[in-house]
Amino acid sequence: xGRVFFWLGGAIVLSGFLLxxxxxxxxxxxxxxxxxxxxxSERKVRILRDKFGVPHVYGKTDADxxxxxxxxxxxxxxxxxxxxxxxxxxxxxxxEDQLPRLVNAAxxxxxxxxxxxxxxxDPMVTDYLVQLLKVRARVEAGYDDNLARGLISRGTHEVLxxxxxxxxxxxxxxxxxxxxGFEPVTHRDIAAGFAFFLPLFFGFDxxxxxxxxxxxxxxxxxxxxxxSNAMAIAPSRxxxxxxxxxxxxxxxxxxxxxxxxxxxxxDEGLDIAGGLFPASPFINxxxxxxxxxxxxxxxxxxxxxxxxxVNPENPDQYWFDGTWVDFEKSEAEIVIRLAGPLAxxxxxxxxxxxxxxxxxxxxxxYALRFSGIDRINQVEGYRALNRARTWDEFVGALKLQAxxxxxxxxxxxxxxxxxxxxxxxxxxxxxxxxxxxxxxxxSRTLWTxxxxxxxxxxxxxxxxxxxxxxxxxxxxxxxxxxxxxxxVYPATLGIESLVTNRALRxxxxxxxxxxxxxxxxxxxxxxxxxxxxxxxxxxxxxxxAKDFSKDPDARLxxxxxxxxxxxxxxxxxxxxxxxxAVMTALPVVVPTYQGKPRGDAVDALRRSVKRLMAAHGRLDxxxxxVNRFRRGSLDRPANGGPDVLRDFEASIEPGxxxxxxxxxxxxxxxxxxxxxxxxxxxEGIHQFGSATLDATSPHxxxxxxxxxxxxxxxxxxxxxxxxxxxxREYRPGEETPPTAESKAxxx
Numbered sequence: 001x002g003r004v005f006f007w008l009g010g011a012i013v014l015s016g017f018l019l020x021x022x023x024x025x026x027x028x029x030x031x032x033x034x035x036x037x038x039x040x041s042e043r044k045v046r047i048l049r050d051k052f053g054v055p056h057v058y059g060k061t062d063a064d065x066x067x068x069x070x071x072x073x074x075x076x077x078x079x080x081x082x083x084x085x086x087x088x089x090x091x092x093x094x095x096e097d098q099l100p101r102l103v104n105a106a107x108x109x110x111x112x113x114x115x116x117x118x119x120x121x122d123p124m125v126t127d128y129l130v131q132l133l134k135v136r137a138r139v140e141a142g143y144d145d146n147l148a149r150g151l152i153s154r155g156t157h158e159v160l161x162x163x164x165x166x167x168x169x170x171x172x173x174x175x176x177x178x179x180x181g182f183e184p185v186t187h188r189d190i191a192a193g194f195a196f197f198l199p200l201f202f203g204f205d206x207x208x209x210x211x212x213x214x215x216x217x218x219x220x221x222x223x224x225x226x227x228s229n230a231m232a233i234a235p236s237r238x239x240x241x242x243x244x245x246x247x248x249x250x251x252x253x254x255x256x257x258x259x260x261x262x263x264x265x266x267d268e269g270l271d272i273a274g275g276l277f278p279a280s281p282f283i284n285x286x287x288x289x290x291x292x293x294x295x296x297x298x299x300x301x302x303x304x305x306x307x308x309x310v311n312p313e314n315p316d317q318y319w320f321d322g323t324w325v326d327f328e329k330s331e332a333e334i335v336i337r338l339a340g341p342l343a344x345x346x347x348x349x350x351x352x353x354x355x356x357x358x359x360x361x362x363x364x365x366y367a368l369r370f371s372g373i374d375r376i377n378q379v380e381g382y383r384a385l386n387r388a389r390t391w392d393e394f395v396g397a398l399k400l401q402a403x404x405x406x407x408x409x410x411x412x413x414x415x416x417x418x419x420x421x422x423x424x425x426x427x428x429x430x431x432x433x434x435x436x437x438x439x440x441x442x443s444r445t446l447w448t449x450x451x452x453x454x455x456x457x458x459x460x461x462x463x464x465x466x467x468x469x470x471x472x473x474x475x476x477x478x479x480x481x482x483x484x485x486x487x488v489y490p491a492t493l494g495i496e497s498l499v500t501n502r503a504l505r506x507x508x509x510x511x512x513x514x515x516x517x518x519x520x521x522x523x524x525x526x527x528x529x530x531x532x533x534x535x536x537x538x539x540x541x542x543x544x545a546k547d548f549s550k551d552p553d554a555r556l557x558x559x560x561x562x563x564x565x566x567x568x569x570x571x572x573x574x575x576x577x578x579x580x581a582v583m584t585a586l587p588v589v590v591p592t593y594q595g596k597p598r599g600d601a602v603d604a605l606r607r608s609v610k611r612l613m614a615a616h617g618r619l620d621x622x623x624x625x626v627n628r629f630r631r632g633s634l635d636r637p638a639n640g641g642p643d644v645l646r647d648f649e650a651s652i653e654p655g656x657x658x659x660x661x662x663x664x665x666x667x668x669x670x671x672x673x674x675x676x677x678x679x680x681x682x683e684g685i686h687q688f689g690s691a692t693l694d695a696t697s698p699h700x701x702x703x704x705x706x707x708x709x710x711x712x713x714x715x716x717x718x719x720x721x722x723x724x725x726x727x728r729e730y731r732p733g734e735e736t737p738p739t740a741e742s743k744a745x746x747x
Contacts, residue, residue, distance in 0.1 A: 028094060028335070028343040031183040033175060036168035040732065043067045043162065047735075049727045052713055053690035053699030056263040056722055062155060062383075063162035065266045066281040070166025071732035073260055076699075077278060077692035078170060082179045084256040084279040085167075088192040090130035091335060092123040094181025099338045124334055129205070130196060131332035132350055132357045139192040139376050151377040152191070159383060160187035163281035169733055180337060193279045194378035197256070199302075202405040204370050206594075207303040208359070216363040216437075227647055227665060229470050229502055230294035230409035231510065231524070232417040237465025239517040241676045245411035246525055247285055247294040248669040249275065250647050253687060259668035261686055263717065264386075272386050273682070273715055275668045282382040287672045289680050289717065290389050291412035296469045298407045300423040301494020302371035304447075306355050306440030310365050318353055318365070319441045328352040355446060367440055371404045371424045371450070378402050391416055398422055399453045407469045413678035419467040421457040421474035421484075421495070424450050428492040435494060455493070457484035466510045470502030470645075479511065498593070501643040504531035522671065526710050527645040530569040534643075535592075536585040540564050542601050543584070556609050556619070563620050571641035573624030580619055582641055583608040583626075586652045615658020628659050629708055631688055631701045636708055638662055646710075671712065683712035 044060035045068035055072035059065035074081055086092045101122075130136070146152040164185040171178050199205075227250035235241040252258050259275035264283065274286015285295045311317035317324040330350045337343045351358035355367035372378070381402030388394040391412060398408070401424045410418040426447040428434050438445045457474035459467050462482035469477060473496055475486050489495065508531060509524045510516070516524075530536045544565055548557040560580055567577030587607075588599035612619050616626070624637025627648060640646030642665070650660035670684040687707045691697030706713065716722040728735075 025338075025342060025344050027341045028181055028337055030180065030341075031178075033168070033172040033178070033184070036165075036172040036184060039169040039172065040067045040162070040165040043165070043732070046729060046731060047072050048719075048722060048729045050716060050722060051725045051727050052702060053697070053727065054261050054263065055690070056716070056719075057265070058719070059266045060268075061158070061162075062266045062268050062270045062387075063158040065162075065264050065270060066159045067162040067166040067169075068732055069262055069264060069276075069281060070163045071170050072262070073276075073278070074167055074170035074174075075735070076690055076694065076697075077260065078167075078174070078177050079179065079693055080254075080256060080258070080278040081167065082182045084193055084197075084277070085185060085189050086179070086182060087126055087256065088130060088135055088189065088196045088279075090127045090136060090332070091181060093127050093334060093336045094343065095123065095179045096337065097339045098123065098336050102336075102338075124336060127334045128332055128348060129208075131334075133196070134330075134350075134352070134357070135192050135196045136188075137330075139188050139195060142376050143188055143191060146377050151375075152380050153383070156380050156383045157187060159281050160190045160379060163187075163190055166732060173733055180341075181335070190279060190281060191376055191379050194382070195372070195376050197277075198378055198404055199370050199372060201297055202302045202371070203299055204303050204368075207305060208368065210595075211305070211359045211361060211366050214363075216361075227471060227500075227502070227643065227649065228294075228296035229468075229506075229525070229645060229647070230296050230407070231466065231468040231506060232294075232409055232411040232419075233510075233516050233521065234411075234417045234461070234465040235415045235676065237514065237516055239515045239520070242518070243411050243413070243415050243417065243674045244516075244518070244521050245287065245292050245294065245409070245417075245672040246521070246669070247274070247287065247292065247672065247684075248525065249285060249295060249667065250649070250665045251667050252664040253662070253667065254692065258692065259686065260692065261668055261684070261690060263715070269389075270387060273717060274670070280382075282379070282386050284382065287670065287680070287682060288389070289413070290678075291391070291394060291410065292670075292672045293385070293394065293411075294409045296407040296409070296471050298405055298421060298423065298471070298474070299496045299498070300405060300421075300425060301434055302404060302423065302425065304355075304369045304426070304434060304438055304445075306353075306367040306369070306438045306445065308353060308358070308365045308367055308440040320354060321441070321443050325354070327358060353440065355440060366437075369426075369447070371426060375402065378404075391418075401450060401453055407471075407474070409467055409469055411672070411674070413674045413680065415674075416461055417465075417467050418460040419458060419469060419474070419477040423456055423493060423495075424453075425455075425493045427451050430490065430492055434492055451490070451493070455489065457489060457495070459484065464511075466516075468503070468506040468510060470500050470506055472499045472503035473497055476503055476507060501530050501534040501536065502645050502647070504533050505529060505645055518673070522710075525645060525669075525671075526640075528571045528640050530571070530644060532569065534569075535589040536581060536643075537569060539585040539588050539601050539604075540567065540569075540581055543605055546602065553606070553609070556613070557605065560605060560609050560619055571623060571627070571639065571644050571646070573622060573627070573637040573639045575623045576620040578623035578641065579612060579616075579621055579626040580608055582623075583611065583654060586642065590652050611654060611658055615654075626654065626659050628661050629687075629704070630661050631704050632695055634701055634704055636705075638708065639710075640666070666707075670715070680717070682715040682717070684715055685712050 043064045045064040046058045048056040057065050057068040167185045229248035232245045263273035265271050272283050272288040274283040276284050309319040311324050332348045332350050335345050353367040356369040359366045381400050384397030404424040408420045427449045459477045462478040464479035464482050467478050571578045584604045587604045588601050627638045629636050629638040638648050640648045642649045647665035648662040649665040668686045672682045685707050686703045689699040689702045691699040
């Protein structure tokens with residue numbers, strides 16, 4: 001989320017502002033794991049790995065299952081789990097040596113630049129942000145109170161404890177895999193992770209980024225939407241009377257928000273499969289025998305920015321309701337590992353107002369307030385979702401209002417389908433325009449409660465027999481007759497207005513087919529077309545209307561026009577127009593999703609022409625020559641592209657070799673169906689495999705070719721079926737390497 005500058009003369013500058021003090025060099029202490037060598041020894045749990053390496057965790061209690069899940073996931077990606085936990089602790093800068101990063105920044109003489117203008121993920125800036133938000137402090141102060149009041153149930157608490165035990169056991173048994181500075185995990189660490197990461201989905205970090213621009217932005221804007229797809233059809237729309245659900249989130253291929261697949265079952269009733277993020281003891285979206293749900297990111301206005309008036313005679317005070325009020329002051333400690341055991345601790349003042357965290361800039365002093373700032377029980381919402389077996393239980397989980405955002409697309413064994421625009425929206429004074437910066441000097445703008453769950457847009461059991469979402473606004477979710485009506489909902493919800501190409505294609509394809517077969521359902525998911533109503537098609541039309549006959553580059557630009565004129569809006573790997581169209585449209589359209597001015601189409605075309613000629617020697621290379629999928633030694637052409645239903649996304653600009661390397665988009669997705677009797681079946685695929693980081697594992701990329709070929713693998717929910725496709729079975733801490741027999745089962 002920014003960068004850090006290190007001057008060898010001794011001054012350390014973090015993200016464009018001086019640190020308060022440097023506490024000096026010291027030796028970073030490392031944890032003693034001996035006390036955890038037998039953690040969870042009483043747990044009743046088994047891990048069964050199927051032939052794709054996916055863990056199926058069976059336990060007596062939900063907490064036992066969480067213990068086994070933690071251990072299994074750690075086997076496959078302990079590094080990312082540790083980094084996620086160290087992130088929410090505000091200690092990510094301890095996980096690896098930072099001196100090369102600091103020296104590199106200094107050598108480039110970057111100066112005191114904007115905190116949020118470079119590559120996201122700088123550990124030192126992340127550590128400051130976590131402490132600015134008081135993530136850990138809020139969890140430490142409020143966890144026991146939440147537990148006593150039932151906001152976090154005893155059962156959820158036990159799950160968090162079991163999950164922490166599983167990670168601690170793995171660390172104790174595999175000390176060579178423990179990152180520097182990583183300490184034993186507690187249940188509070190897991191709760192803190194949810195409290196920190198969930199606001200990032202609705203754009204808190206992007207709103208904060210605006211405050212570090214050179215000048216004040218007088219209006220906030222909706223953050224760019226992340227991509228995800230979901231659709232469901234009811235028996236009335238299905239050719240075989242099945243109910244069908246597509247779970248198709250688009251996430252990064254690696255990192256703290258990359259999907260990991262698991263199947264969880266306990267004797268207490270937990271029975272679910274799906275995807276989860278590192279350091280999550282819960283399925284974040286998935287399905288069980290009786291119901292399933294898919295999440296897509298929505299971007300309601302859940303972040304407010306306040307302009308504060310600071311006392312000119314006392315910079316430690318701000319004006320509020322007719323009097324000067326003291327800022328709440330504390331200190332962030334950022335422990336930076338320089339090299340090996342050597343570390344330096346630097347400090348930075350943290351200010352809070354009654355609104356929330358405070359940022360001081362030359363152009364003003366600002367406070368931020370966001371949905372969930374007063375809550376740390378997000379874990380309770382996810383456990384309730386994982387245990388839901390009926391529509392009423394599912395809705396009851398959302399009514400807890402512990403999960404602040406996300407669209408939910410739902411289907412179940414009874415044939416019910418639904419779309420819900422989930423948002424935990426502040427109860428705001430309608431006299432103010434909440435999309436703009438707000439006066440921070442009055443309690444009229446300081447909301448302290450939330451609107452009830454029942455005010456959110458939803459479509460339940462529509463007559464059309466279908467629902468969908470692709471990060472579009474909630475008023476395009478089904479047929480026109482079934483869609484929610486915008487004027488019913490209060491403006492203070494701040495509902496986004498975005499319509500993606502994927503949403504347009506869902507609308508076109510679902511409306512055109514009144515008897516959707518299983519094959520039709522798959523065909524829709526793997527659609528590779530841009531709608532003629534899409535932004536990309538608009539860019540193409542704009543360029544075709546230009547007269548380049550007198551341009552110095554007329555020959556190439558008119559050749560480019562001829563290619564665009566023949567382009568059929570497909571992103572099939574063999575398409576000869578997609579490379580030019582996509583490369584040109586991305587820098588034109590994407591800035592508008594980020595609240596920035598639209599790019600110039602002619603300038604973008606000129607750059608695309610130059611790049612394609614330099615890298616490929618022609619303006620119409622096959623799309624698969626430009627759009628690549630890479631994993632280890634695998635380097636293949638990829639069908640699909642950005643903002644199509646078969647979604648592959650890279651950076652806006654191609655690499656130096658003139659190609660795009662997919663880094664997010666279609667990742668772990670599922671087709672789930674219930675037959676007329678209510679029996680569930682499912683198939684899914686992961687873009688890589690269950691071994692996220694272990695390149696030596698047979699599961700590092702064993703699903704990649706199936707993924708590229710648009711094929712699926714079965715999900716074995718029944719243990720008897722699983723045992724016909726089993727690679728190994730073990731208890732946490734008692735695993736053995738795969739045998740020759742189990743290796744022979746591998747695909």
